Amino acid sequence: MSALPLRVARAWISVPAPAVNRYASAKNSGAHVALVDLEDSVAPAKKQHARTIAERFFDDQATSGCLLGVRMNAPVLLDGIKDLAAMSGWSSKPAVVLVPKVESARDIELVAGVLDTADYRPYLFALIETPRAIEELPSIVRAARISGLVFGTADYAAALGCGMGWEPMLHARSVVANSAAAAALVAIDSPYFQMDDLDGLRQEAERAKALGFHGKGAIHTGQLPVIAEHFAPSQDDITRARAIVATAQNSGSNITSVDGHMLGRPFFTMARAVLEAAGAGEEPVR
Known part of the structure; x- marks a missing residue:
């Protein structure tokens, strides 16, 4: 699959896998990419249930107005391995797979090696959220099957012990945007975590676009119109x-x-x- 169609997939949103009652609203929210999340939003005790029920998210994929995907657990963890085993058996497959904690090209290659078949090759996005990932980006973007990068400020800031404001995150954001551009990949910015501050979201979206990002994640459906507007050409x-x-x-x-x-x-x-x-x-x- 080419990454080029994803350049118009600007507004991303996710829903926790156990929250089946929110599946329809996520898919009809106006997002360009809607993900079912098996990772951070799912408690360890509920992981197995989540990967079993998440397949329902893709039942009506052909009629959905957006690309549907999954945020799996890191492939170097047992839960990530179980996610891959489960997804390989799903009858309805995700168009997009977001791979967390990517720190080497091998992480992407591992996911592709399990999921790819003769008639199925999902878009694989690397979630860049650790200092080591920033250091290894020149090699990560050379992975044969990578479609794009997503920057995660929360985990990155936690690893550095710094704030999530624009200035503390500027270096990492710049590296992500530059590395994506060097490899002709899509770059999606981290969500803005202040749900009711749309002015702050607008400012951050404008800054991210100016750096070279193609889109941005949302934590609430109310953020999606702002993101879609700011990343689309006027x-x-x-x-x-x-x-x-x-x-x-x-x-x-x-x-x-x-x-x-x-x-x-x-x-x-x-x-x-x-x-x-x-x-x-x-x-x-x-």
Whole structure:
């Protein structure tokens, strides 16, 4: 599976696997990706029940308005191994598998080795949430089956013993965004954990987008419209990008100008990326 369709999957949300009564609302929440969670939201004593019942989340996948996935336990743990064994036997399979505590390319390869079949290859996302993961990102993004990165501020801050504000997390966020871009992968930012502070969410979403993230997780359905709006190109962005692409084509991709601004190939590339993210369908700039 290519990672490219996921560039428009900007708003992510998850629901605890035991909360079956919340499955439908998560899938119809307006999220682009909805995950059933087997990891942090499930108590150890309920893990087996969770992995048994989670298959129901994917029963109506064909009619769902979003990509459906699972957040498994770390594959280096016994619960992660049990998750993989269970998922390999599910008749309804997740389109997305979020792999926690990834610290090497081997973690992704292990998950792919268990789940991949001749007719099934899920999108595999590495959850980057430890200092070691940040150090190992150049090798992690080279995993053959990786589709993208998700940054997790809570576990990362806990490991460092620091706050989760923008400044303490800026270095790690920058490394995640840069590593994803270097490997042409999707990068999804951590959720904003203050549920009722939509202004704070807007500010953090704008900053994350400016760093190069393609989307962001949500902890509540009320955050989803803000996330979707801020990571989607605006109409002004699209209009300007079209003008730049047209000017580039007319100039043969030589140095030119639009509205008094000098533009060259890096600007043409950025404009093309805006149109691709918006599904605007222009021909590539040559």
